[in-house]
Amino acid sequence: MMKKLLLLSAIGLLLSCANDSKNKNVTDDSTISESVNSTQLEATSSYPENVYWGDTHLHTSLSLDAGAFGNTTGMDEAYKFAMGETVTSSTGLQAKLSRPLDFLVVADHSDGMGVFPGLMNEDEFIMKTAEGKRWKKMLDEGKNTEAAIDIIGNFSQGTLSFKTNDPEMMKPVWKDVVAAAEKYNRPGKFTAFIGYEWTSLIRGNNMHRVVIYRDNGDKAGTQLPFTNEDSSDPERLWDNLESYEANTGGKVLAIPHNGNLSNGMMFAETTVSGKALDKAYADRRAKWEPLYEVTQIKGDAEAHPFLSPNDEYADYGTWDRTNLDYSQVKTKDMLQYEYGRSALKLGLKFKNQLGTNPYKFGFIGSTDSHTSLATADDNNFFGKAANAEPSDHRWDHIFMESPKGKILTWETLASGYAAVWANENTRTSLWDAMKRKETYATTGSRMKVRFFGGFNFTSDQVEGDFVKIGYENGVPMGGDLKNTNNSVPSFIVYALMDPEGGSLDRIQIVKGWANKDGSLGEKVYDVVWSGDRKLDAKGKLPSVGNSVNVENATWDNSIGATELKSVWKDPDFNPELEAFYYVRVIEIPTPRWTLYDKLRYGAKPSKDIPLTNTERAYTSPIWYAPK
Known part of the structure; x- marks a missing residue:
């Protein structure tokens, strides 16, 4: 054929x-x-008779970095696109999936949720800051990429002069996020999960998690998302999730991603606070994090050729030079704590030592697209951000740059999708399947x-x-x-x-x-x-x-x-x-x-x-x- x-x-x-x-x-x-x-x-x-296809990690213009890179496309368009409708991208291209998705998680960053709309509207809360004035000037001059890199760098290094978790700023935005998911959730036809991304960055090392609720808005809307400003320690995120379930009777889980950009922190043998893993930690991590996003735009993290030299398929879309903001060059001793296969092996070691496997996770893929468009198909790939939507020159865009080096857009992958074997296309059925790990990841293909x-x-x-x-x-x-x-x-x-x-x-x-x-x-x-x-x-x-x-x-x-x-x-x-x-x-x-x-x-x-x-x-x- x-x-x-x-x-x-x-x-x-x-x-x-x-x-x-x-x-x-x-x-x-x-x-x-x-x-x-x-x-x-x-x-x-x-x-379960049917496999359902979705993206659990999509950003819209509400995310500060997505907006800075030029994304003007909102939640309505994100849902409509995932459901198979034609929408107009931020760069004016008409976009449509050849096959609609079955579910979607709009996972905008919890930190700074609402900052970019405030920046564009010149709201006082952001324009009174030195950063706000500098970013607005960059954006007015068309320097979106420079603004985005400046935002990411200052956020990751903790050098912002303002709080990114102001409740008065977050409340109306979170209300809109919940309302949009409720609006587009069509049980049996299309599932719109309520969720967000907790963007933990420790010295530029990626510790991000996507948080997904099983619940409807009456429960999920009662507690604001957890932020990196609250804490960059995953154990404090788990405290927050535990509090949510205790207060509402609801259910929630977290999905780590991009361990390949954590410089050895994602699946380390010590906690963020430097303590050796113990059974209590292992029990909690296994409970709250049943899945790992093993493939996405910023590299594939199933295996690494250094760790698996006899596996000729281990070197796929490998990103292994740096952490997330290129502030620290990677060394080979970090790799075993970053990739899915090696983490699964480490989990067996801890199971023997502690009685519980902290890294007992299943696999999914998702895009981490910041264009509002969930595209993981090579023939319909809209890139990581609006400045990398289809064009004759996007291949040599600078994705990330620092004095230590750079990553170019051609290195990004058209990946990936989450496949879930569930009884029906509803929040409860899909979430329960994710919790029991009856899932798989693909790099964009919809093979069964x-x-x-x-x-x-x-x-x-x-x-x-x-x-x-x-x-x-x-x-x-x-x-x-x-x-x-x-x-x-x-x-x-x-x-x-x-x-x-x-x-x-x-x-x-x-x-x-x-x-x-x-x-x-x-x-x-x-x-x-x-x-x-x-x-x-x-x-x-x-x-x-x-x-x-x-x-x-x-x-x-x-x-x-x-x-x-x-x-x-x-x-x-x-x-x-x-x-x-x-x-x-x-x-x-x-x-x-x-x-x-x-x-x-x-x-x-x-x-x-x-x-x-x-x-x-x-x-x-x-x-x-x-x-």
């Missing part, structure tokens, strides 16, 4: 992909629908992935109603396997390609474990793959190939597979060791957003800039514990 680029209209950025029916391996929507339906449960089933663990799955069962079998005789992604008789665990893996994306290269299982001596191990297993490739002498699977035509941004789905499925048993199982397993699905290469810009606008990116991309998905783990 040849995927074809449809060039932009004069004002549009509306793309679709056409199928070439002459190819013998054509995959169309009807083929995929039949494949999905063959594995779904009856309507009366109590198991199933993962079950048990002790008695057989190879023939994957050809039948394996979903029913998986739930009744095992646990889904995010679950726990407890061995009672030293049986070897078996796993059902299944992936169905995105009908608008690349076909499937392979399904892998990533295993991590903790040895008796305290050392930690990992291994990546190729479980099932497309074509008739064979493992080489080193146990590695050769590449599926690359069918991308960089002259016209097309690719050929005659390589790869429509769906992949198998039952796998761990050949290296040790019943005495704590372990986790998660699935990674790899697609065939497809065009990157930089290639689309090159063809649409005549952009001339440097020769060393990648023009192709290998999309992937990461499921939440299944954990194994000895009896």
Whole structure:
């Protein structure tokens, strides 16, 4: 199947992909629908039958940095865009998703919520400050990027002369945020969660969390968001969440992100206050933070090639030079405390030491877009901020710069999405699925992935109603396997390609474990793959190939597979060791957003800039514990 680029209209950025029916391996929507339906449960089933797609991390013009970068698009447009409507971006482009999302969290920064509108209106509370006067002058002179970098730098280093959590400033803005989520929440059709981002920055090191409420506005609106001005310590955030639940009877969770920009702080072996982790800390972190945002615009944080040198897919969209504001250059000893896989391994070590795993989290992806547009599709990528919306020159924009170096916009990823297996599209059902970690992350593809663990799955069962079998005789992604008789665990893996994306290269299982001596191990297993490739002498699977035509941004789905499925048993199982397993699905290469810009606008990116991309998905783990 040849995927074809449809060039932009004069004002549009509306793309679709056409199928070439002459190819013998054509995959169309009807083929995929039949494949999905063959594995779904009856309507009366109590198991989740549908995967819902969303973005749990989107910023609008209410966020101070988003506004400074030029975002003039508000919450109404953000929700309408996610629901599939056409909206006008901050730079005047018409924008529309080829497929609407199922849910959205508008997660504007709690600190400074309302400052940017006040700045533009020249309100006294901000214009009386030296920063307000300086920023307004920059904005009036068209120096939006300089203003945004100045804002981020002063905020991250704690050098602002005014409070960013003034209740009188925050109250009306939070009221509007809650009202907008209530307005667009359509149970059963589209879920608008109430949420915000707690923007903890410690000397420029990223410790951010997105806070998501299960509740409606009658509860969520009663307590103002927690801010970095209140505290930059996650334990104080958990105090605030605990207070909210105690006062309202509601439910709330927090999702950390961008550990790759924390310079070793996100999954450290000590608390922010410098104390060794203890059981109380582990219990609280496991309770309040059940998920980790493992991929987004500012880099992928599943694995790092330094930590996983035998994993040829570990170096994807890697950001590993600095912390968030480029105030401190990164050193290699920080890396193990920043990435999802290494944190999962550290969690096993703490489980053995403390009795609780503080880093027992599932995976999701989201965008962290500051344009109000939840786009994680390479052929429809609006960038991190309004100054990086589609153009012929955005690839070489400076994303972040300091005397220690810089990051360019071409390094940003069109990533990612949160996939949630839930019973229905409602706040309660989706939130409950997130809490139990029945989720997975993708870098933008909408492939469907199933993962079950048990002790008695057989190879023939994957050809039948394996979903029913998986739930009744095992646990889904995010679950726990407890061995009672030293049986070897078996796993059902299944992936169905995105009908608008690349076909499937392979399904892998990533295993991590903790040895008796305290050392930690990992291994990546190729479980099932497309074509008739064979493992080489080193146990590695050769590449599926690359069918991308960089002259016209097309690719050929005659390589790869429509769906992949198998039952796998761990050949290296040790019943005495704590372990986790998660699935990674790899697609065939497809065009990157930089290639689309090159063809649409005549952009001339440097020769060393990648023009192709290998999309992937990461499921939440299944954990194994000895009896």
